[in-house]
Amino acid sequence: MAKAEESFFDKVYDVVRLIPYGRVTSYGAIAKFLGAARSARMVGWAMNAAHGHDDVPAHRVVNRVGLLTGKHHFEGTNLMQQLLESEGIKIKDNKIVKFETCFWDPAKELDF
């Protein structure tokens, strides 16, 4: 039902939806943006629940080194990689090429 405050998960989804095309971010960046940098695991856990949200591009969320740690949770073996490559992001050895260039920091881009 309608809640006055959004849950931690909903906040994560909101940030993930704000990720622009061809960009990626890290769990820690989202966690830090939400004020819970030490709860990066919660972001990953939220992504697990994000499967029920088609509007949440969870494939744009990777770990701090640009490694597709969550690809194993996607259907298929390289669905996550294909989705990223479809956006112009190159993947090599399950890792994002030029991750620093494609990296999108919500706390920075949103100038919070």
Next chain:
DNA sequence: TCAGTGACTGACC
């Protein structure tokens, strides 16, 4: 209620 798990990160050795 307690304990285990998890798509991470930072610090320590």
Next chain:
DNA sequence: GGGTCAGCCACTG
């Protein structure tokens, strides 16, 4: 320079 350990919070059994 690379591997290991602990912390963090939420959900499930």
